[in-house]
Amino acid sequence: MSIIIDGTKIAQDIRRSVREETLAFTEKTGVVPGLAVVLAGDDPASKVYVGRKAKACAEAGFLSREYKLPADVGEAELLALISDLNSDRQIHGILVQLPLPKHIPTDKIIAAIDPNKDVDGFHPANVGRLVTGSPLFVPCTPRGIMELIARTGISLSGKDAVVIGRSNIVGKPMALLLLAQNATVTMCHSKTKDLPAVARRADVLIAAIGKPCMITADMVKEGAVVVDVGVNRLESGKLAGDVAFDEVAPKTSAITPVPGGVGPMTIAMLMRNTLDAAKMTT
């Protein structure tokens, strides 16, 4: 019997405990955790994500500020805003919604964020800390996946984990977190030779590709744990993951659905990271 990992429920539990901890923290210290979200341009998906983040902040008892900038915002203007937010004592977490407009150098903007306010965990200093095993802020999606795995009671030590996708946001930090829990990790990407054979070795398979239903039953070992990070909008308007859920689920010991698996965890972990950032200042 496969466990369908209920990310919606687990994310709600985390958000509830963040709220309770925030109430106690604010009462004790007088500090209200503050998150600034910077959105440049009018990408519709980004607007939806930013709206959800503001709602989650309100629910958690945080201060939230949104900075909506036009798509033709200049690099200097964006850097000046980041600099202001870095020194703003009401703001503990800064999130720059990606993707940025093409003319803006994303790496330079991320590097300008104070690493102690980098609640997305994308700053090179935080990436370095994750690599060397002393993480400060861990990117929210992989952190959320680790939480899903832990709360489902899955042990990773000695397991063969295969991560498909090597982005800085999901694949790479995911592999490092699995390694830190003593999994034997293989990373795959678009140039991997015989992907089905590599995927079939996985006790834990993480799909972070962005290709609807690419992971089929023949690519999955009997009893594997499968985590589907993919969020793909089909022509029908429906959401699909990277995993062909209906055929893969019966082979697994546990699997995350789309929607309702990894997705809700990302915002829950953003709330957790922001509260952690506020606590660091007291």
Ligand code: NDP
């Ligand atoms: P990217 O596009 O940055 O990375 C995709 C990765 O998949 C790349 O490393 C690419 O390889 C690899 N890939 C593409 N095609 C293949 C293939 N045929 N075989 C093997 N590997 C392949 O995506 P992200 O990491 O940002 O996101 C991945 C998915 O996760 C997307 O669907 C995204 O929407 C979703 N996502 C969901 C989140 C959530 O909160 N639920 C948060 C973030 C992302 P190469 O490097 O060689 O090009």
